[in-house]
Amino acid sequence: MSGPAADTGVRQESDQRDEWTEVIPADRLAQVGLGIVFILLVLAVFGPIVSPYDPATQDLSSRLEAPSLTHPLGTDQLGRDVLTRLLHGARLSLGIALAVTSVRLVVGTAVGLVAGYAGGWIDEALMRLVDTLLAFPGIVLALVIAGILGPSLVNVMLALSVVGWASYARLVRSSVLSVREREFVTVARLLGHTRTHVTARHLIPNVVAPVVVLATLDIGGVILGTAGLSFLGLGAQPPTPEWGTMLASGRTYLRQAWWLVNAPGVCIMFTVFGFNLLGDSLRDTLSPTQSAQMEQL
Template identity: 65%
Template sequence: MVGVLGLVVVFGPTIVPHDPMEHAHANRLQGPSLEHPLGTDELGRDVLARLVYGARVSLGIAILVTAIRVVLGTVVGLVAGYVGGIVDELLMRLVDIQLAFPGLILALVIAGILGPSLRNLMIALAVVGWSTYARVVRGSVLSVKERDYVTAAQLVAMSRRRIAIRHLLPSVIHPVMVLATLNLGTVVLATAGLSFIGLGAQPPTPEWGTMIDSGSNYILDAWWLVTAPGVAIMFTVMGFNLLGDGIRDFLDPKQQGRLEEI
């Protein structure tokens, strides 16, 4: 499913014959046909073309936001787990404060303060999501930093920075990879939700949440306007969730042992 989505993002705009921004009022609110497989919207724009270009917007935001979360959360968790002491206490209390607030509500508040735009939406989603990575990375570092090979590196006067990068960072790659994959679907859903209420992409940007918002006014007469982006969101979120579960099972030694016994 994720592979199909990737092909749509890369090759879709070259295959779709229509311009997602082109208005054709004579063709407004036409149902699915050979010329327009997913129909047209209230301005006569091809829904399939807007859906394909919207995939680029939604996935681009998801990848960028997740990357920022991963980098920030990994750095904070690595420093907190390895340095310990007062640094660990301060950083983890900051994480606890952020985790005390529902992520989507906090993102809604931040996006509302900054103003409606894709850039502000990405800032809001990145700010509220890094704390989970910090907790996961810190837990992995605490379980690894007392092992013999880390102690041996300390005895030979290896610098803290080199120990963190060479010995501690590899231990957090697997859990972070699983969490990031699952987060991609969550960010796509959050982006669509915030855009739906007007805090994300602004018309005429072809974004799935914005498409559902504009199509909701015609849902009784033009069901395809909300059905197409809704199915796309569901397909994307389900694909990333299944991929994350598959990666987690593949990287879990206990699960691999059970498969070998079977």
Template identity: 45%
Template sequence: MAIATLRHHPRFRELGLTVKILGRNPLAVAGGIIITAMILLATFAPLLAPFDPIGISLSDRLKPPSGNHFFGTDEMGRDIFSRVLYGARISMVIGLMVVGIAGGLGTLIGATAGFIGGRIDNFIMRLMDVMLSFPSLVLAMALAAAMGPSLTSAVFAVTVVMIPKFARLVRGEALAVREMPYIAAARVSGAKNGWIILHHVIPNCISTVIVLGTLTLGDTILVAASLSFIGLGAQPPTPEWGAMISVGRKFLMDQWWYATFPGLFILVTVIGFNVLGDALRDVLDPRIRR
């Protein structure tokens, strides 16, 4: 009885329709497969990795791909395949953490600014404009350098950089939502601004936030890898994709596998998130859906 009732629930039917439409989109299926594969690799990295990702074996240094070392070894004899798997775990955690925090804060900031308006809106949006006036990577580099090179600094810097994207988008949605009749009815009934924002404005922006969050995941992984590449993110011997490419470029002419495989994983992961985000945008946009 409970399952039958759940199946007829409007939200359940909406979710089922969304999944059905996504299943008909080849790009959405491809993106979903890529992201699912990366999540599984990151989750089961300790079981799939044949070697310790930071274990040194100088007798095996800079060996090419083989049956024993699928992606070859680095200058310390560490298995690159194992390091790439653990790098997937780090990149996925960074992406989800940054998007979760930046998306939550950006949504709250944007919804508050758009709904309340006036001087608060002007102040918040001018601050967001200042942050958006800098290229994402340049601002992230400045913040990470100010805090000192570390993975924590990179996560904080990328999070701060991504907040204005969500705030700007949600603010536009809030400006439209606040003119709706049910908002006026809530005000007449005595509801406070905070309650209206949490129960009416933000829920109506969730679809937009989900799409932007999916697209931002790829950018987040790319920016975090870029910070590690220039020495402001993860530090050796941490198996992070950007840091691996940074060291591997020194051996690129003779040991091509060192930088190639981490770079391919970044490429495939970013493409997967972008393709899936584009498909979600098409499905969740009511104008396209009609």
């Protein structure tokens, strides 16, 4: 394909690449968010490897020691190094967040694509299911599901996955509805291309940007939800070094060992803060229409 239409397509693709590649360097908040996320990833990957302590090994002779050179963040009620447990908890929390967000993204995107492109009774049935899920507060519904299934990290991941995909489905459906009537989709249909080809070639590329932004914002929420359910005793069980579990076990010693609660609490706060900054900055690069759609979710 050549001529003005091809040149226009090339310019549009180039402008889109420039938009995504320039947002991080140009936005100070994005730089802060990206820095926090990068540091967290480095600590989660390499921290447990270089730590000289085992996160589950108990040493009652060193219980509740204040922060020192030997234990930079002190020890807990069983003499375990708090910093080591935080590093292992970072790896666990990030792994859970990425897994849950991936499930939400795949399921929600698939449902949104089917609903938006098929239309008719299929669209109505799927959107009523989405509306039903969105009618309940997500953390409350996840609490109910996790409570029924029993306390474990796997059940928490399942509960958070079930309650979170609906937002992706609504966002993708609205994007598909705005794209499917455009000229290039109509031309593809007239040329006899299958629905699979139209979806893969024209619809999916146009929903990638808002879905990536929503997923970035969603990671922080999943980390917070996992920690909250673990704090209530429905997630990770001792001695698993998970941030919510560390908060729950440390609150008993809040007066005599402040670091037991403050250390995981600060980690959760900065992690969620970093992903939210990064997601907000990416969202601001989208069109006003896409930004408004995401504000409604």
